[in-house]
Amino acid sequence: MPTELEELVDFISHGNTEVRQLAVENLVPYSLSQPSIFKTNELLPIKDLKLLVRDYKQIAKDAITILINLSTDREILEDLASDKEFITSMLGRLTNPAxxxxxxxxMLLANLAKWDDLKYILTLERPAPEELGSNNKAIDQLLDLFVKGAEGAYNKAADYDYLSYLFADIAKHAEGRQYFLTKQDYDSVVPLTKLTVFTEHKSDIRRKGVASTIKNVAFEIDSHPSFLAEDEINILPYLLLPITGNEEYDEEDTMAMLPDLQLLPPDKQRDSDPSIIQTHVETLMLLTTSRQGRDVLREIKVYPIIRETHLKVEHDGLREVCERFVQVLMRDEEGEEKVDEGMRALSRTSMSKTQGHGGPGSWAHQDEEEDDDDDTIEEV
Structure with a gap:
């Protein structure tokens, strides 16, 4: 005999609207506590839930919520993400301004990107709504939706912030990185430049996803000259502004910094999320892979900014990557004299009384270089 819970699952596909609504509403908590009840009969409940995504507003909301919760299960994740008809249907609803x-x-689409083969979305095509002003490529539509839809500008009920996590996962793949770095014919814009403007957005979700996307794309080492060029991607202002506070620097250092960083207001604050700052510093670390990148970062005086970030933000992961970054900038270049230009290694130590009491975990500068065997930056 089926249990009451199993019978409730069977009501997902009931012909009566009220019965369906009661069923999915009551099943939402069980999608977290007992996900196995949705995997019966060769995932038949999942097939039914896919159909409910197109149902009335509240039924669809509960069905999508259940699928979001269940998408952490590998079998269900693959079933959802590999269903191109379902993905196409989702895209149609996503791009509908109503x-x-x-x-x-x-959020669901971002979760499905955890299935690596969802990268097929890079080649998926479907008609775009006229209001979106995009082309027939699904990935272009999603990017334009993310940009135009910020803060309810496209759909009053949505900001599309979670699409930034989708972009970050797509950028883990070589094909995805190439997409973000390739100027698109329909608008003559490099897709990555549509995202960089959001590194100081008010939404934590949007900033975090964009930071991770930029970092993952930066694994394309051959494209670093484009990252650094002011007339191309010009990534440096968008990485440095979020990690810069209201500190005052020596006049010589200030004058050498990027113009965007020279006239900051006295109430300028660095990003409130240390993990986002860490991601930006890791991207800067990737840019030191080439001699050009190291020279540019030295020339525009990134070191003082990293020094102050290291000093002011109490976050072990961030401080560790700051130390590794400075060690790279300090290293001798082959056949040349020392290039540190006043830079000092950053290391853990308590602040001296003359510097003010910093409490546990405070940091100061020291001259000795530290071992930095682990300079590896991983994709996020």
């Missing part, structure tokens, strides 16, 4: 559950659909 879709009430667009944010939940964005």
């Amino acid at each position: 879709e009430p559950n667009a944010n939940l659909l964005s």
